[in-house]
Amino acid sequence: MGNVQRKRIAAQTGNEAMAYAMKQINPDVVAAYPITPATEIMERIAHRFRELPGRVFIQMEDEIGSICCMNGATAAGLKAMTATSGPGFSLMQEGIGYSVMAELPCIIVNVMRGGPATGTPTRTSQADVMQARYGTHGDHPIVAVCPWSVRECFDLTVTAVNISERLRLPVIILMDEIVGHMREVVELPEKVNVWHPDKPKPPRENYYHYDDQNNYDACIASFGEGYRIHLTGLTHRKDGFPTDEPEIIKWNLDRLRRKIEDNRSWLWDMDYLDLGSETVIVSYGTAGRSAMAAKAQFEAQTGRRVGIVRLRMVWPFPVQRLMALLRSARRVIVPEMNQGQLYREVERTVSLNVSVVSVQRYDGEMLTPEEIIDAL
């Protein structure tokens, strides 16, 4: 291997890989506010964006400012990203609701730490899984991905941007302190493929921003391109103006739900292995690393096989797919670094005669393989 190629291989943290992914995706705007354990992402972006003409990095006054700045940027047809942690993610919820309602795609990275409130900044946690899903009010869809390695921090960011652009939805990347601060030797790609929405074709008088055919994979106009656009957080008609007609309210919410429902065929991402086994571990994020280690250790000790499913995309929860994959399982173990958040989703997915066991750790340390083996 030549020296040139070696230069691209380096020991990088998840946060560094995330910042590199953001740079390669080349968003127009990154608006963020520093917070442990996500600060390194914006630090790197701030540094790198100085070399890139036309790119804006802005440190806002807080996370409410960050999300509103992103909403403004995406309304103007720009790509926007931010990185934060639990407390900042809480502040962003109102703005995330606006992004969902006004259909403004953006990327929000949440490097999870302990909570509630300021909690434990330097410790790890997976406690924001439900906040990602239900943090903002109203009946709304959301997409969230969850990387388990430095390389996946890069790959899933590219995936997230593409989903966000295609569905016109905010997408949340749930990292955690461990994957954010851990260094692995990786070679990251120099080119990424990013999906760009097509521009609408004239005539302008027939353009409706929220037309049914503009729900996903849309030809969408932005402010300043000559089309008539109206954005609001209120329930709106297809021209974007507010209404309270029951029929339109229902149409509005159905439209949002269909972003996920119509795309379920490709809107899932998981790894699985040895699913014929009686016992299966369902995990995500860094808990998945402990789960894989537990599987290897247990099999070496006992000679019995254990199945494993690792979700890379936690929302939308892959109900049908998981139902099929867990068909022959009698016991399902769900290890998480919280008090059992995704455990209930798994429990209501499998049939009643399957026992579902929640393995929890929420003291800020990483789940150990032994804790999972104890439940096997």
Place this chain on the structure above:
Amino acid sequence: MQKIEIRIAGTGGQGVILASVVLAEAAGVYEGWQVVQTQSYGPEARGGASRADVIISDQPILFPKCRKLDLLICLSQKAVDTYLNDLKVRGVAVIDSFYVRECPHAQTICLPLTETARRELGRELFTNIVTVGAVAKITGLIKLDSLKQAVARRVPEQFLKINQQALELGWHLGVNPG
């Protein structure tokens, strides 16, 4: 399967984190091992103590934290007091002759890391790179040449020569415990 867990611990400012990154890159980029490097980010990272862990293996490393150390490098007495319990019974402790007074462990190697940096290179600043050289030699997993390439990526160019000298000095201090 071959796997070793290494911890470098000392006081903030001794450069233990840079040392661990150089070690990880030498092993991972130039020698083709699987590596994971972590460091303490807790409040203790501000209280003066500093610690970084490196796991080197021939298999993918799933659990990224060190649990039972094969090798513990202590650049301060506090590091010995805090982390000696994490060392395997047959693990090896490497201590700095200047800053560590005692280390109650059977397999202890006492090396003049700080003194070498001061005496040979004129500045204590290079202790961390001297340490990397010694540690790599002790593990027997990394070649001196790989270390030199790894250090070139992580230090400013004008200090490259002196850092490579530090590596060599450390390399010659290190002994393979067998």
